Amino acid sequence: MKIIRAKDYQEMSKIAANILQDKINEHPAITLGLATGGTPEQTYAYLSEDTQTSFEHVTTFNLDEYIGLSPTNPNSYHYYMNKHLFSKVNIPTEQIFLPNGFAEDLLEECRSYEQKIKQHNGIDLQLLGLGQNGHIGFNEPGTSFERHTHIVSLEPSTIEANARFFDSIEEVPKQAITMGIASIMKSKEILVLVSGKAKNAALEQLMHGKIDEQFPASILNTHENVTIIADEEALGNITFMRREANDR
Numbered sequence: 001m002k003i004i005r006a007k008d009y010q011e012m013s014k015i016a017a018n019i020l021q022d023k024i025n026e027h028p029a030i031t032l033g034l035a036t037g038g039t040p041e042q043t044y045a046y047l048s049e050d051t052q053t054s055f056e057h058v059t060t061f062n063l064d065e066y067i068g069l070s071p072t073n074p075n076s077y078h079y080y081m082n083k084h085l086f087s088k089v090n091i092p093t094e095q096i097f098l099p100n101g102f103a104e105d106l107l108e109e110c111r112s113y114e115q116k117i118k119q120h121n122g123i124d125l126q127l128l129g130l131g132q133n134g135h136i137g138f139n140e141p142g143t144s145f146e147r148h149t150h151i152v153s154l155e156p157s158t159i160e161a162n163a164r165f166f167d168s169i170e171e172v173p174k175q176a177i178t179m180g181i182a183s184i185m186k187s188k189e190i191l192v193l194v195s196g197k198a199k200n201a202a203l204e205q206l207m208h209g210k211i212d213e214q215f216p217a218s219i220l221n222t223h224e225n226v227t228i229i230a231d232e233e234a235l236g237n238i239t240f241m242r243r244e245a246n247d248r
């Protein structure tokens with residue numbers, strides 16, 4: 001795992017945006033996996049400001065979506081992505097994919113979402129945030145590393161952490177559709193963004209803890225092409241010593 005140290009949130013976001021821009025310019029028909037939450041907001045803002053990079057041939061798959069929120073609900077991840085990125089870049093609508101948390105048949109939605117990713121030959125570059133409990137996408141602690149896109153019940157701690165985006169905690173949906181750990185791990189390359197003191201313990205566990213389904217992000221240590229971009233607050237005093245194979 002490669003670690004890039006950024007001074008602060010702005011610098012982390014700028015580095016991430018530059019990496020994404022370079023990848024898109026090198027491979028205009030790239031398939032990106034995208035994340036939501038507070039962490040990537042500024043990365044998307046930098047991408048939106050850039051008039052040199054064309055999204056005309058880019059395809060995107062988002063990690064997750066709440067169940068029960070329509071795409072026009074301001075708290076849905078559909079809405080978030082339109083607001084922060086898709087409405088500001090030249091990506092054709094038919095190249096944008098998010099799970100539909102409003103689908104009548106949610107199991108079929110999970111199956112067909114996974115199928116669509118496959119039909120696009122998988123994800124070339126997956127952007128990830130890190131939950132304080134180690135979740136990636138909405139894969140909560142205890143999720144099997146073998147799972148593909150599936151329905152999850154959100155942990156009380158995730159509901160609490162995400163309540164800041166809603167008028168009240170009662171409004172936070174209790175379930176979501178998420179790409180599974182197995183879906184994420186099939187990505188050719190993964191970029192993890194980590195910012196702020198609140199993520200320090202999770203980042204330390206990701207870098208130095210054991211690989212365990214109780215801490216979903218730990219699986220990233222077994223992927224061959226992962227870069228973490230973390231700011232100084234998130235890194236705190238974490239040492240950069242190399243993880244040995246027998247630490248796993």
Ligand SMILES: O=P(O)(O)OC[C@H]1O[C@](O)(CO)[C@@H](O)[C@@H]1O
Nearest residue numbers: 035036037038039128129130131
């Ligand atoms: O960036 P945040 O808001 O801290 O969230 C971290 C992670 O949690 C989620 O928002 C899900 O709760 C992910 O989409 C995100 O990557």
